[in-house]
Amino acid sequence: MSNVLRVSNVTAGYGALRVLHGVNLDVAEGEAVAVLGANGAGKSTLLRCLSGLLPFSGEALFLEQSIGGVAPHVIARRGLIQVPEARHIFPDLTVHENLLVGGTAMPQRSDRMRVLDEVLALFPILAERRRQQAGSMSGGQQQMLAIGRALMGKPKLLVLDEPSLGLAPMVVRELYQAVRRLIDSGLTVLLVEQDVTLALQVVSRAYVLEGGRVALTGSAAELRESTHVREHYLGC
Ligand SMILES: Nc1ncnc2c1ncn2[C@@H]1O[C@H](COP(=O)(O)OP(=O)(O)O)[C@@H](O)[C@H]1O
Ligand SMILES: [Mg+2]
Known part of the structure; x- marks a missing residue:
């Protein structure tokens, strides 16, 4: 399977504040992958880099073409389309x-x-x-x-930034049923979520971002069983 997205050693921040410290992440065609992490971990910052809204060092390839320095509308036209946190x-x-x-x-x-x-x-x-x-x-x-x-x-890659944020549980359920149908239809999805339980129900793999670094990565099943994830994100 070919990679739709390949992020290598991406570092970025705001002025003197460095937020991402060498992030690596891949998404294959037809795959649904989550980026999990607490508030402030750098999830939205990573997505801003991928959408051309924030400069970064390192390399990001979308459909084997570099995203670095490419304008947001060009990236969107190539098929990397983001639904931002603020909608x-x-x-x-x-x-x-x-x-x-x-x-x-x-x-x-x-x-x-x-x-x-x-x-x-x-x-x-x-x-x-x-x-x-x-x-x-x-x-x-x-x-x-x-x-x-x-x-x-x-989209050839649909990027969702915390779609469940601020929504009532019943609405979240309905929304995620639709997200699951999209994933089942074969769409390639990168899902950013704070709600780890929810995200691991729909994706096949995930990356856990902590302090701007990938602390952990694995299949949804592996992460559900991980002691670190259970202690820090699932409260059990
Ligand atoms: N526009 C900005 N200017 C300065 N600092 C920012 C900006 N946006 C986010 N940050 C900081 O970057 C860090 C990561 O934020 P963010 O990527 O939004 O995290 P997440 O999406 O994981 O909650 C936080 O410390 C946040 O305060
Ligand atoms: Mg965010």
Whole structure:
């Protein structure tokens, strides 16, 4: 299997503050991989590097091409599409309009409509709320919209930054059912989560980031059994 993403020795930070210290990480085609870690571990910083929003040293290859110094919109056009922690939907646009904004890279209307139908099938609530102003929806529905909009960009790697953050448990369950369906469909996913139990239910492998370093990596089953993970992240 070929690598969709290969991160080697990536170091980055903000001004004099160094946050990432030589991170290595791979994602193969069709794989779902998680980056786990406590608040402040550097998860979002890593994603900013991958999306072209933060300079870094070291190497990051997406589909065998370097990401270093490449502009965010170019990286997105290549197919690395991120749903940021803050979601960034357009609150004044309708659900439908938000989704169409995500599909502007597809020149053919018929393609846009086909992908739109797939997104609405994955998140039926978005079909129900199609004409509603996005800003008036619940947090969970806005998260689904943010993921739906990213899917409209036909990602080759979908990157999710803490999709469960701030959502009620019932909504999280529904959201993760959709994430699981996406993974089962063969989409390559990099999932960042603080909720270790939740993430290990859907991914096949994970990296645990601590203080900007990969402290531990392994299959979901290995990490669930790891004493370190149990003590520090699962509270058991
Ligand atoms: N824009 C920023 N400017 C300065 N420091 C930042 C900025 N964003 C994050 N940091 C710092 O970088 C570290 C890692 O943050 P972050 O990558 O957001 O962690 P995580 O996503 O794992 O919670 C933290 O110490 C945080 O305070
Ligand atoms: Mg974060």
